[in-house]
Amino acid sequence: xxxxxxxxxxxxxxxxxxxxxxxxxxxxxxxxxxxxxxxxxxxxxxxxxxxxxxxxxxxxxxxxxxxxxxxxxxxxxxxxxxxxxxxxxxxxxxxxxxxxxxxxxxxxxxxxxxxxxxxxxxxxxxxxxxxxxxxxxxxxxxxxxxxxxxxxxxxxxxxxxxxxxxxxxxxxxxxxxxxxxxxxxxxxxxxxxxxxxxxxxxxxxxxxxxxxxxxxxxxxxxxxxxxxxxxxxxxxxxxxxxxxxxxxxxxxxxxxxxxxxxxxxxxxxxxxxxxxxxxxxxxxxxxxxxxxxxxxxxxxxxxxxxxxxxxxxxxxxxxxxxxxxxxxxxxxxxxxxxxxxxxxxxxxxxxxxxxxxxxxxxxxxxxxxxxxxxxxxxxxxxxxxxxxxxxxxxxxxxxxxxxxxxxxxxxxxxxxxxxxxxxxxxxxxxxxxxxxxxxxxxxxxxxxxxxxxxxxxxxxxxxxxxxxxxxxxxxxxxxxxxxxxxxxxxxxxxxxxxxxxxxxxxxxxxxxxxxxxxxxxxxxxxxxxxxxxxxxxxx
Numbered sequence: 001x002x003x004x005x006x007x008x009x010x011x012x013x014x015x016x017x018x019x020x021x022x023x024x025x026x027x028x029x030x031x032x033x034x035x036x037x038x039x040x041x042x043x044x045x046x047x048x049x050x051x052x053x054x055x056x057x058x059x060x061x062x063x064x065x066x067x068x069x070x071x072x073x074x075x076x077x078x079x080x081x082x083x084x085x086x087x088x089x090x091x092x093x094x095x096x097x098x099x100x101x102x103x104x105x106x107x108x109x110x111x112x113x114x115x116x117x118x119x120x121x122x123x124x125x126x127x128x129x130x131x132x133x134x135x136x137x138x139x140x141x142x143x144x145x146x147x148x149x150x151x152x153x154x155x156x157x158x159x160x161x162x163x164x165x166x167x168x169x170x171x172x173x174x175x176x177x178x179x180x181x182x183x184x185x186x187x188x189x190x191x192x193x194x195x196x197x198x199x200x201x202x203x204x205x206x207x208x209x210x211x212x213x214x215x216x217x218x219x220x221x222x223x224x225x226x227x228x229x230x231x232x233x234x235x236x237x238x239x240x241x242x243x244x245x246x247x248x249x250x251x252x253x254x255x256x257x258x259x260x261x262x263x264x265x266x267x268x269x270x271x272x273x274x275x276x277x278x279x280x281x282x283x284x285x286x287x288x289x290x291x292x293x294x295x296x297x298x299x300x301x302x303x304x305x306x307x308x309x310x311x312x313x314x315x316x317x318x319x320x321x322x323x324x325x326x327x328x329x330x331x332x333x334x335x336x337x338x339x340x341x342x343x344x345x346x347x348x349x350x351x352x353x354x355x356x357x358x359x360x361x362x363x364x365x366x367x368x369x370x371x372x373x374x375x376x377x378x379x380x381x382x383x384x385x386x387x388x389x390x391x392x393x394x395x396x397x398x399x400x401x402x403x404x405x406x407x408x409x410x411x412x413x414x415x416x417x418x419x420x421x422x423x424x425x426x427x428x429x430x431x432x433x434x435x436x437x438x439x440x441x442x443x444x445x446x447x448x449x450x451x452x453x454x455x456x457x458x459x460x461x462x463x464x465x466x467x468x469x470x471x472x473x474x475x476x477x478x479x480x481x482x483x484x485x486x487x488x489x490x491x492x493x494x495x496x497x498x499x500x501x502x503x504x505x506x507x508x509x510x511x512x513x514x515x516x517x518x519x520x521x522x523x524x525x526x527x528x529x530x531x532x533x534x535x536x537x538x539x
Contacts, residue, residue: 031058045078045081061092065442079108083105095122220232229333251371253332256332266382277504280502281309281502291326311393312346312467321363342379388510394466395468396424396455397421400455427439466486494526494527
C-alpha cells in the first residue's frame, strides 16, 4: 500500500516535469517524462491524454490516437481523451472519425463554447468532403488541367483596338473588291487572295506567340520560352519583397516543370563527377526566407553547384507558393542543377488541410490548385547518388527484399496510396529498436537498424538519407551511422526552436558534410495562415 502511494506521488512529480518540458516546447522530453509517469501509474487518464498532446505537437498522429484511446479506456468520462483523439484524426485528414470524437466531446460538455465551435467546424469539413466526393468525376473521365492551358495566350492586357488578324482580313477583302471593280485579271485576284490568307495565318500565329503582359506589371518577366538566371534572381527578389509573379509566367514555370518531371523515372540516378560536390536539403515547408538563406550560405543551384530537395516543399509555412515556384524555376533554368523528390505533403489530402491549397487559391486561382496537384504526381520518389547513397523523403519498407528495380517500376502518377511501397517511401520513419513496428504517424511504419542494414546490403549501397522529421539540430545520424535524417526548416512553424541543416557530399568518397543554420526573420505572416480553419484552432 505504501509502495503504491509512493508510485502515485512520483508519477505526479514526473507529470509536473513533463508539463514544464511541454511548455518549453521540448516535446520529445515531455513524452519521455509522461512515459515515466505512466509506468508508475497507468490508471491516470490525464497522463495518457497529455502524452497524446505532446505527440500531436510532433505530428505523431498514430501515437496520439493510441494514447488518447488509452485515456478513454481508463476513464470513459474524460472528455480530453476524445478531444485529443479527434485532433489526431483531423491531422491525418480523417474528418469523419474526428467528427465522431467531437460529437462525443459536445455530448459530455454541452455548455463548452470551445467544444461547440470545433464541432461546427468539423461538421462543415465533413459536409464539404461529401460534396466534393459527390461531384468528383470518375478517374477514367478526368481531363488533364495542364493539357488545357496555353500559357502563351495568358496575361495580355485589354486592347480595345481592332485585332491584327481582323484588320488584315478587312484589308484583303477591300483589295479584292477593288480588283474586281477595275476588272483585274483572275490571276491577280487569286494572288491577292493567297497573299491575304498568308498574312491572316501569320497574324494568328503572331497573336499566339505574343508574350506581352499588362504594361503596368513591373515584376520579373520571361523573354520567350527560356527561363534564365536573371529572371529567377529577379523573381526571388520580388518574392522577398512580397510581390507576386504574373500568372502567365507562373503557368509557364509549372507547365515546363511538368514536362521535365514526366520524363524522369520513379527512381532517379545522379552522377557526381570526382572532385565535384552535391547538396541534399530536407523539408522546407513553405519557409521561403530560410530557403533564401540556404542559397546565401551554399550558393544558388547551378550545374557546378547541384541540389536535391528531398520533398515537403509546401504546407504549414505561409510562403509555400514562393518556395515551389523558385524550385521549379531553377529546374526549368537548368534541369541538372536541381533535383526534386516527392514528400508526403506533395499530395491533395495534405495540401487541403495544411495550407498550400488555400494559399494557391488566395494568391493565384483554383486552376493552379489542380495544376500543382497534377505536377506533384510527376515528382520522382527517390534518388541514388553515384550508386552509393539512397535518398528518399520518408523511409524503408514493411517487407525485406525490395530492390531498386522495384522502386523504378512504381507507377507514381497518382495520389499516394495508404499502403504499399509508394506510401512507405513517403511516410515511414526509423526507430531505435530492431525490426519493424507500427507508425507513430498512423501511416507507413517504423523500421530498425537491421532493416536499414539489409536494404543497403541487398542493393549494394552505403547510406540512406531521408527527411520527414523535425530534429533539434537539423539532422540526426542513426542506425549505426547508416541513416541520416536531414531537415531544412529551422524553427519549424515559428515554434519548435530547431536548427535547419543540409548535407554536402564530395565525390568520389561521398563523405557527408553536414551544415547547420538557424532561422532568419520573415514578414509577419504566421505559419498555417492559409490552413483549414478547423486545423488552425489546434495550432
